[in-house]
Amino acid sequence: MSFLSAFEIAAQVRDGDVTARAITEATLASIEKRDGALNAFTAVTADRALAAADAVDAARAAGRPLGPLAGVPFAVKNLFDIEGLPTLAGSKIRRETAPPARDATLVQRLTVAGAILVGALNMDEFAYGFVTENAHDGPVRNPHDPTRIAGGSSGGSAAAVSAGLVPLSLGSDTNGSIRIPAGLCGVFGLKPTYGRLSRQGVFPFVESLDHVGPFARSVEELALAYDVLQGPDPDGDAICVRDADPLAGRLDTLAEHPLRVGVLDGWFQQGAFPEVLEALEQVAQALSADRSVTLPGAQAARAAAFCLTAFEGGELHHDDLAARAMDYDPAVRDRLLAGALLPKGVAQAARRYRTIFRDQVAEVFQRYDVLLAPASVCPAPPIGQATMEMDGVPVSVRKNLGAFTQPISYIGLPVVAAPVNRPGRLPIGVQIIAPPWREDLAFAAALRLQRAGVAAAHPPKAFA
Amino acid sequence: MALDAETQAFLDLAEAEIAPWTAARAAERDLPIPTQALAGVIDNVALLRAQTRLFIDALGEAAGQTPEPFQP
Numbered sequence: 001m002s003f004l005s006a007f008e009i010a011a012q013v014r015d016g017d018v019t020a021r022a023i024t025e026a027t028l029a030s031i032e033k034r035d036g037a038l039n040a041f042t043a044v045t046a047d048r049a050l051a052a053a054d055a056v057d058a059a060r061a062a063g064r065p066l067g068p069l070a071g072v073p074f075a076v077k078n079l080f081d082i083e084g085l086p087t088l089a090g091s092k093i094r095r096e097t098a099p100p101a102r103d104a105t106l107v108q109r110l111t112v113a114g115a116i117l118v119g120a121l122n123m124d125e126f127a128y129g130f131v132t133e134n135a136h137d138g139p140v141r142n143p144h145d146p147t148r149i150a151g152g153s154s155g156g157s158a159a160a161v162s163a164g165l166v167p168l169s170l171g172s173d174t175n176g177s178i179r180i181p182a183g184l185c186g187v188f189g190l191k192p193t194y195g196r197l198s199r200q201g202v203f204p205f206v207e208s209l210d211h212v213g214p215f216a217r218s219v220e221e222l223a224l225a226y227d228v229l230q231g232p233d234p235d236g237d238a239i240c241v242r243d244a245d246p247l248a249g250r251l252d253t254l255a256e257h258p259l260r261v262g263v264l265d266g267w268f269q270q271g272a273f274p275e276v277l278e279a280l281e282q283v284a285q286a287l288s289a290d291r292s293v294t295l296p297g298a299q300a301a302r303a304a305a306f307c308l309t310a311f312e313g314g315e316l317h318h319d320d321l322a323a324r325a326m327d328y329d330p331a332v333r334d335r336l337l338a339g340a341l342l343p344k345g346v347a348q349a350a351r352r353y354r355t356i357f358r359d360q361v362a363e364v365f366q367r368y369d370v371l372l373a374p375a376s377v378c379p380a381p382p383i384g385q386a387t388m389e390m391d392g393v394p395v396s397v398r399k400n401l402g403a404f405t406q407p408i409s410y411i412g413l414p415v416v417a418a419p420v421n422r423p424g425r426l427p428i429g430v431q432i433i434a435p436p437w438r439e440d441l442a443f444a445a446a447l448r449l450q451r452a453g454v455a456a457a458h459p460p461k462a463f464a
Numbered sequence: 465m466a467l468d469a470e471t472q473a474f475l476d477l478a479e480a481e482i483a484p485w486t487a488a489r490a491a492e493r494d495l496p497i498p499t500q501a502l503a504g505v506i507d508n509v510a511l512l513r514a515q516t517r518l519f520i521d522a523l524g525e526a527a528g529q530t531p532e533p534f535q536p
Binding site for chain 1: 504
């Protein structure tokens with residue numbers, strides 16, 4: 001049951017081969033049995049899940065149409081509002097807050113499509129980190145090697161999908177928090193265009209940079225979830241006004257079209273481990289990408305994203321930091337406090353550079369459909385490792401795993417993070433970066449890689 | 465257009481000035497820094513200053529300009 005796809009589950013439920021209740025009970029039992037080794041879940045919503053499953057079964061029995069995700073279990077990073085459950089955002093200080101009265105928009109959309117919410121997932125406190133070594137809830141362990149991190153900040157979301165506990169999950173990505181854990185846990189993740197998917201009911205981190213998106217074990221499942229999640233939500237999230245642009249029915253054709261693919265070099269390869277560059281080369285060859293592309297402003301863009309994050313995060317948390325700083329995760333607290341001290345002019349300049357870098361990259365996209373870059377500097381580091389070497393210089397893991405992702409989210413480009421097919425070795429992910437609002441191109445390239453056997457999400461040995 | 469004085473002063477801090485700047489700025493922002501956090505905050509301020517310099521340099525003359533509304 002564990003590694004059934006969302007398509008298989010929904011088809012079996014629709015055909016009456018299995019009930020949604022049976023799927024849900026098996027999922028809950030699997031979480032109970034296996035999550036102890038991962039620490040991906042911070043809450044399991046068993047009663048709600050079983051009630052929702054019964055509603056799906058009742059709808060089928062009554063002959064009512066079922067949604068495309070009928071009976072498909074999913075879970076969400078614990079910064080998504082879940083009715084009746086405090087929205088922790090990985091923190092201690094929000095444990096006593098009143099539970100929200102309704103689900104986040106994206107949770108509602110998955111539920112309307114028939115999916116069954118089974119729980120909330122571990123993350124870096126307030127999404128500020130790339131490691132998910134949460135001081136309050138403990139680290140999420142990588143399903144491919146439990147001595148290593150799952151990446152972050154959506155570590156629970158990636159690990160739960162990778163280990164087969166759920167076929168779909170949701171996470172958020174401000175600087176790389178979907179792409180990095182997807183890569184380190186060996187699953188697919190989508191960071192859509194800034195403004196594409198609604199953030200209503202998602203605890204904010206950096207309003208200017210926050211994105212949300214799904215994780216899955218195949219491109220087709222990622223696309224299915226994406227289609228369900230799309231659509232405007234201007235009352236809930238002012239930047240989410242774009243009409244849906246569904247992939248259903250056109251992904252196959254897109255994947256067969258020629259694609260102009262470039263490989264980002266310079267900043268995007270600097271300090272990368274040899275196996276990361278080897279994986280990137282494997283992907284580049286499969287997509288016939290024989291040209292390197294330099295974005296001269298990438299390092300400055302990364303720096304601007306880094307400072308804008310600290311500034312806006314610091315502003316958001318100012319009052320709580322003033323009152324309860326010692327209740328924060330120390331690694332997050334010190335960064336937020338420093339950010340809260342920054343002059344406003346730093347944020348203004350970081351915002352000013354954003355449009356300049358966006359225009360530089362738009363120029364490059366005149367010549368390319370997608371660009372490739374590693375998702376992270378290295379495969380998953382061991383839990384507890386504070387520093388790593390980049391170009392021979394020791395740097396903080398927590399602050400630098402996102403060196404290759406930050407410039408891209410800074411300008412809101414859509415990215416599919418694809419796991420490179422490396423059976424028996426630690427997963428490595430590649431970013432497939434598309435022009436704004438052209439998620440379809442990133443999906444097409446990812447599907448082509450999957451069909452060529454170059455991208456694949458392998459069940460981890462311990463969970464297969 | 466030049467940077468505002470506050471931002472310019474932050475960029476111009478010498479290494480030895482970061483700790484006193486942090487304390488003064490925390491008082492100005494009404495944000496007490498717990499003793500246990502102080503060293504970590506100072507490290508982070510130093511890192512942020514170095515990172516700020518990177519994109520201010522890249523901006524050149526545009527550094528002090530009002531940002532345009534962002535659309536991807």
